[in-house]
Amino acid sequence: LRDAISIYNDMLDEGIVPDTSTYARLMIVCGLCNDLPMGLQFVDEFTRKTLPRTSFFYHALIDLYARCNQLHCALNVLEEVKASATVEATHHHYEPIVRLLVEKSRWEEVDTLLNGWEEVSYSALQYLILNAHHQSQWRRVMRYEEMMKKNGQKPYSALVPLIEEAKRNVQINEMSDLSPVPLSPVTATTPITPITP
Numbered sequence: 044l045r046d047a048i049s050i051y052n053d054m055l056d057e058g059i060v061p062d063t064s065t066y067a068r069l070m071i072v073c074g075l076c077n078d079l080p081m082g083l084q085f086v087d088e089f090t091r092k093t094l095p096r097t098s099f100f101y102h103a104l105i106d107l108y109a110r111c112n113q114l115h116c117a118l119n120v121l122e123e124v125k126a127s128a129t130v131e132a133t134h135h136h137y138e139p140i141v142r143l144l145v146e147k148s149r150w151e152e153v154d155t156l157l158n159g160w161e162e163v164s165y166s167a168l169q170y171l172i173l174n175a176h177h178q179s180q181w182r183r184v185m186r187y188e189e190m191m192k193k194n195g196q197k198p199y200s201a202l203v204p205l206i207e208e209a210k211r212n213v214q215i216n217e218m219s220d221l222s223p224v225p226l227s228p229v230t231a232t233t234p235i236t237p238i239t240p
Contacts, residue, residue: 047068070086071107
């Protein structure tokens with residue numbers, strides 16, 4: 044971050060006028076370094092210059108908020124993108140939020156977000172399969188694989204064993220749910236004495 048700010052100041056000293064891409068990259072660095080106050084300073088400076096809000100700018104802003112654990116702000120920016128007449132919401136705007144929700148194990152919110160995403164990206168589905176498996180979300184692993192298939196895609200080879208394991212675990216869980224509850228040793232060996240009047 045220090046280096047990025049130093050280069051930015053050198054640009055200003057040389058009379059180079061920063062554009063939207065300059066501020067977007069500075070915001071991304073602030074997000075990577077978890078420095079929300081500095082990132083918001085660049086957002087304020089960007090806003091004062093009335094530069095255009097491009098797709099890259101929105102990605103950088105969402106990424107900044109997501110990396111700094113500001114989910115509500117990230118979702119608000121995503122809604123702004125979806126309502127924009129000039130910018131199309133893409134995986135660049137959804138994926139930082141997906142990443143944050145997965146890190147917090149907020150899987151129901153992940154699924155809600157996916158329901159509002161018309162074309163879930165291949166990279167997002169790969170990430171979701173990998174992390175759902177890591178968190179033992181077996182049914183979700185299968186669901187995300189099914190979403191891939193509907194998109195005409197296949198998981199890359201390293202994910203296949205994880206998907207197969209998830210399917211086996213779901214079957215094991217279903218079988219254990221259907222099996223009768225075993226009697227305790229006492230109940231199983233103690234004869235039942237009839238009640239006599």
